[in-house]
Amino acid sequence: MSFTIRKALKDDMLDVMNLIKELAHFEKEADAVQVTVEDLENDGFGESPLFNCFVAEMDSEIVGMALFYSRYSTWKGPTIHLEDLIVTESKRGLKIGSALYAKVIEYGYKKGVKRIEWAVLDWNKPAIDFYEKTGARVLRDWNTVHIENESIKNYVNGL
Amino acid sequence: MSFTIRKALKDDMLDVMNLIKELAHFEKEADAVQVTVEDLENDGFGESPLFNCFVAEMDSEIVGMALFYSRYSTWKGPTIHLEDLIVTESKRGLKIGSALYAKVIEYGYKKGVKRIEWAVLDWNKPAIDFYEKTGARVLRDWNTVHIENESIKNYVNGL
Numbered sequence: 492m493s494f495t496i497r498k499a500l501k502d503d504m505l506d507v508m509n510l511i512k513e514l515a516h517f518e519k520e521a522d523a524v525q526v527t528v529e530d531l532e533n534d535g536f537g538e539s540p541l542f543n544c545f546v547a548e549m550d551s552e553i554v555g556m557a558l559f560y561s562r563y564s565t566w567k568g569p570t571i572h573l574e575d576l577i578v579t580e581s582k583r584g585l586k587i588g589s590a591l592y593a594k595v596i597e598y599g600y601k602k603g604v605k606r607i608e609w610a611v612l613d614w615n616k617p618a619i620d621f622y623e624k625t626g627a628r629v630l631r632d633w634n635t636v637h638i639e640n641e642s643i644k645n646y647v648n649g650l
Numbered sequence: 651m652s653f654t655i656r657k658a659l660k661d662d663m664l665d666v667m668n669l670i671k672e673l674a675h676f677e678k679e680a681d682a683v684q685v686t687v688e689d690l691e692n693d694g695f696g697e698s699p700l701f702n703c704f705v706a707e708m709d710s711e712i713v714g715m716a717l718f719y720s721r722y723s724t725w726k727g728p729t730i731h732l733e734d735l736i737v738t739e740s741k742r743g744l745k746i747g748s749a750l751y752a753k754v755i756e757y758g759y760k761k762g763v764k765r766i767e768w769a770v771l772d773w774n775k776p777a778i779d780f781y782e783k784t785g786a787r788v789l790r791d792w793n794t795v796h797i798e799n800e801s802i803k804n805y806v807n808g809l
Contacts, residue, residue, distance in 0.1 A: 599802060
C-alpha cells in the first residue's frame with residue numbers, strides 16, 4: 492500500500508473538501524462547514540493564497556491532506572500553523588498522517604520558521620503521544636477563544 | 651485621561667516592541683523575545699504585511715496595542731487572529747484594553763470574517779469573564795501545540 496505526498500493542486504480541492512466534510516461529520520459538526528469547493532479554489536490558488544496544502548495520493552485517489560498557512564508571533568516572528576491534518580477513515584494506520592506531518596515540519600524547517608503550531612483536543616491521547624514523540628510540546632494552560640458571526644455582529648452593534 | 655485608538659505606523663514599532671517586552675518580562679519570559687524592532691518594521695510594513703496593528707495613544711505616548719493577522723478556517727473561510735493585546739501596566743483600568751479589543755472586532759466585522767480568535771491562559775478569569783461577556787466562547791478542550799527551533803531541526807534530521 493504505497494502512497495505519495497505532493498503539493499495540492501487547484502483540481503484537488505473537491506477531494507480536499509470531501510476530507511474536510513468527512514472529519515466534520517465524524518465530529519458531528521457537518522453543518523458547521525460553510526466553506527465551498529469554489530472558496531477553497533479561490534482562497535488557496537489566487538494571487539495571494541490564504542493557505543498551502545499537501546495531499547496524500549494512493550492509487551490515483553486523494554486519501555489525506557494537510558492544510559497550513561503563515562502566522563506571526565511577536566516573540567518568534569513568522570510561524571506556520573497546521574490547520575487540518577486529515578486521513579480518510581479507511582486508510583488510517585498506514586503512516587499517511589505521519590508522512591503528511593513530516594512534510595509540513597520539513598516545509599517549515601526549509602522556510603526557517605522558529606515555530607510550527609496547531610491545536611489538539613485534550614482527550615486525543617494517541618495524537619498527543621505522537622506529537623510529543625516528535626519533540627512538540629502541548630501548552631495545556633492555553634485555551635482557544637472564538638467569537639463568531641452572530642456574536643461579532645451583536646457585539647459591534649452594541650458598541 | 652482620554653486616549654485615542656489608531657492604526658499603527660512603522661514609526662510606532664519601537665513603542666510596540668517595548669510593550670511586547672514588558673509583557674514577556676512580566677511573564678518571566680524576557681529571553682523568549684527574538685523579534686527585533688527592525689523585524690516588526692519589515693514584517694508589518696512591507697509589500698505583503700504579515701500583521702496589522704492598532705495602538706492606543708495617550709498624551710502622545712503609546713500605552714497599548716493590539717496586533718492581529720489573517721488565518722484560514724476550512725469550516726469558516728478567512729478569519730482573524732488576535733495575537734497580542736497589551737496595555738502598559740501603569741495605564742490599566744482605564745478601558746484602553748476594551749477599546750483596542752472593540753476596534754479589532756469591529757475591523758473583523760467590516761471585513762466580513764465569520765470568526766475572530768485568540769488564546770487565553772486558562773487561569774486568567776478576569777480576561778475570560780470579559781471575553782464571554784462580549785459573546786466569545788472559550789474552547790476549553792482544545793490545547794495549543796508548539797514545535798520550536800531545535801526540535802524542528804532534530805525531528806527533520808531524524809526523518
